[in-house]
Amino acid sequence: xxxxxxxxxxxxxxxxxxxxxxxxxxxxxxxxxxxxxxxxxxxxxxxxxxxxxxxxxxxxxxxxxxxxxxxxxxxxxxxxxxxxxxxxxxxxxxxxxxxxxxxxxxxxxxxxxxxxxxxxxxxxxxxxxxxxxxxxxxxxxxxxxxxxxxxxxxxxxxxxxxxxxxxxxxxxxxxxxxxxxxxxxxxxxxxxxxxxxxxxxxxxxxxxxxxxxxxxxxxxxxxxxxxxxxxxxxxxxxxxxxxxxxxxxxxxxxxxxxxxxxxxxxxxxxxxxxxxxxxxxxxxxxxxxxxxxxxxxxxxxxxxxxxxxxxxxxxxxxxxxxxxxxxxxxxxxxxxxxxxxxxxxxxxxxxxxxxxxxxxxxxxxxxxxxxxxxxxxxxxxxxxxxxxxxxxxxxxxxxxxxxxxxxxxxxxxxxxxxxxxxxxxxxxxxxxxxxxxxxxxxxxxxxxxxxxxxxxxxxxxxxxxxxxxxxxxxxxxxxxxxxxxxxxxxxxxxxxxxxxxxxxxxxxxxxxxxxxxx
Numbered sequence: 001x002x003x004x005x006x007x008x009x010x011x012x013x014x015x016x017x018x019x020x021x022x023x024x025x026x027x028x029x030x031x032x033x034x035x036x037x038x039x040x041x042x043x044x045x046x047x048x049x050x051x052x053x054x055x056x057x058x059x060x061x062x063x064x065x066x067x068x069x070x071x072x073x074x075x076x077x078x079x080x081x082x083x084x085x086x087x088x089x090x091x092x093x094x095x096x097x098x099x100x101x102x103x104x105x106x107x108x109x110x111x112x113x114x115x116x117x118x119x120x121x122x123x124x125x126x127x128x129x130x131x132x133x134x135x136x137x138x139x140x141x142x143x144x145x146x147x148x149x150x151x152x153x154x155x156x157x158x159x160x161x162x163x164x165x166x167x168x169x170x171x172x173x174x175x176x177x178x179x180x181x182x183x184x185x186x187x188x189x190x191x192x193x194x195x196x197x198x199x200x201x202x203x204x205x206x207x208x209x210x211x212x213x214x215x216x217x218x219x220x221x222x223x224x225x226x227x228x229x230x231x232x233x234x235x236x237x238x239x240x241x242x243x244x245x246x247x248x249x250x251x252x253x254x255x256x257x258x259x260x261x262x263x264x265x266x267x268x269x270x271x272x273x274x275x276x277x278x279x280x281x282x283x284x285x286x287x288x289x290x291x292x293x294x295x296x297x298x299x300x301x302x303x304x305x306x307x308x309x310x311x312x313x314x315x316x317x318x319x320x321x322x323x324x325x326x327x328x329x330x331x332x333x334x335x336x337x338x339x340x341x342x343x344x345x346x347x348x349x350x351x352x353x354x355x356x357x358x359x360x361x362x363x364x365x366x367x368x369x370x371x372x373x374x375x376x377x378x379x380x381x382x383x384x385x386x387x388x389x390x391x392x393x394x395x396x397x398x399x400x401x402x403x404x405x406x407x408x409x410x411x412x413x414x415x416x417x418x419x420x421x422x423x424x425x426x427x428x429x430x431x432x433x434x435x436x437x438x439x440x441x442x443x444x445x446x447x448x449x450x451x452x453x454x455x456x457x458x459x460x461x462x463x464x465x466x467x468x469x470x471x472x473x474x475x476x477x478x479x480x481x482x483x484x485x486x487x488x489x490x491x492x493x494x495x496x497x498x499x500x501x502x503x504x505x506x507x508x509x510x511x512x513x514x515x516x517x518x
Contacts, residue, residue: 113196162459224515234394273491
């Protein structure tokens with residue numbers, strides 16, 4: 001089964017280039033022989049537990065080692081394929097029946113994948129006691145009714161618009177083994193206690209590579225490669241060099257490299273440009289002085305010339321954004337509320353008692369693209385008297401900065417420059433800025449009860465026109481709150497060998513289990 005949901009309009013550890021090459025070691029085994037595929041990820045795995053994943057690379061590997069009822073399908077349109085489900089049928093807005101394929105088994109001797117595992121997996125994320133940051137993906141789940149060993153019904157309290165787009169085909173739809181997870185104490189990180197997908201983790205060398213091998217017990221469509229080696233190379237330019245040296249089969253490339261590679265791709269390589277659903281923004285911590293003053297935040301919004309920032313980072317390959325929801329999705333805004341106006345910025349700072357400016361810091365990932373962007377921001381803020389110090393981090397450090405469970409670094413945040421990955425539903429953009437996400441993913445610590453309430457209502461609204469208006473309003477509230485400067489959605493360039501049949505979602509995200517020799 002292959003289903004399509006058409007769009008109505010149109011998510012960290014590795015080091016320097018030297019480190020990347022050291023991790024890669026020797027030459028790759030030719031992909032065309034069906035043996036080994038070498039893929040670059042922009043970060044190392046940090047948490048493979050679907051309830052607590054840290055970033056998109058966790059999701060990418062999770063798709064290969066776990067089963068879900070449905071999985072995102074490769075191609076140019078957003079859709080899904082049946083995976084662990086033999087059938088999936090939506091009876092009405094609140095009831096979705098499923099039947100599992102027989103013979104799917106867990107590693108580690110935990111037996112067959114059952115409807116009890118499905119019930120445990122979904123209810124576990126939704127349970128408030130679990131404190132999963134992804135509980136919103138199951139916002140309206142009432143329970144999963146188990147009918148027999150292989151079949152059941154997902155029962156919702158009310159309709160949930162993102163269910164088939166950003167819940168079931170994404171990480172929150174992953175099935176984990178109830179017996180194995182409970183035996184492990186109720187959660188896990190980088191060592192899953194049991195998996196059931198087409199691949200298993202054969203080896204993980206932190207900061208160097210993750211090796212996936214075919215799962216000998218997998219009963220579904222056989223994966224094309226015996227082994228997939230995933231290398232966490234944070235620097236895109238280093239990954240491009242590794243590809244040109246013959247040490248990678250697939251990599252995302254820097255936005256600034258796309259035009260050059262389109263004009264002169266490496267020998268044996270093919271470059272593709274994909275529209276990005278992700279969003280990049282600059283945030284201000286509203287609890288940190290002087291950003292606790294709304295006039296200061298508004299001044300920063302007016303002081304940043306976003307078009308110049310994007311040009312510096314992407315060399316014309318990307319466009320400035322109007323919000324966090326990309327073109328083509330419900331809720332995309334046509335324009336932002338506050339644009340570049342240096343005089344207004346200076347006037348607002350004067351009104352805030354900071355006519356002579358102030359000093360502050362910005363935390364950013366240590367990548368060429370992001371550093372180029374924040375250096376322009378640094379120059380622009382200097383023109384209105386704000387002295388900005390750039391603090392760059394590797395991804396392993398950066399993605400813990402605002403997480404209260406990871407230490408006290410959240411108390412020191414003033415400004416951040418970051419990127420969130422997306423799913424093809426606007427709820428996946430707005431979910432992370434609710435009051436409940438303060439100290440988890442809401443690093444700006446901006447609390448708007450109106451935003452939180454409207455976000456909940458938008459997820460259960462099925463009328464596309466009404467949803468569109470709601471998500472536009474949500475972005476208006478973010479911008480009016482002053483804690484956000486929307487930068488770009490970027491652009492995704494992927495480079496792969498002509499000996500490989502690449503398999504990506506429409507935004508260029510690799511679906512590793514679907515790759516094959518060309």
